[in-house]
Amino acid sequence: MECRVVSSINPSRLCRGATLVEYLIGMAVAALILGAVLSLSLFSGKSFAGLANYVELNASSVYALDQMTKDVRQMRGLIDYSSNKLTFDDGNTNPLTYYYAPEAGTLSRQQGTNSKVLLQGCDSLQFFIYQRPSLGTAYDQYPPAEVTNCKVVSVKWSCSRTILGTKLNTEDVHEARIALRTH
16 A cells, blocks of 8 residues: 655545456456466376376387287197187197287287286277288288188287377387297
8 A cells, every 4th residue: 555645635535555456457367377377287287197198008019019929939820810819829738819809998818727918998909810921022921721821920909098088199000920930
């Protein structure tokens, strides 16, 4: 509050404080600043969650691919094949099966009584089988006539997660071709 006494005639008239308009302008400026800080915080939080989600998706995809590569290279041959299921002969009495459940969005590994989910949140996954000889100089393989002719297994998948109800961070496509080595 500011008071100036210029004359002795009615000094209370010259004393004045903040007006309602000044309070309203101050509150509007504070609301704009607070809104900008909140929106920046929300955007940063969503970006951080998206980055953490992407790292987790990539790590689980790499783990699943490493496990499949290690297993398939040690198998004797393929016993059964469909676009969402592979069953391998391990040379013993425990065949190894990889199975994609589209309704659950999971890729599972089962050998004997041991079962483990390798991937979750799969939007699509597909298996392909090939023979070893390549087509000319390209890296493509011949499709096998029978399951027993299979020398190369290919797997292709995409995964995604949701952040705050929005589907984000799709691992576009992970694809690998794995050769059976013990054939």
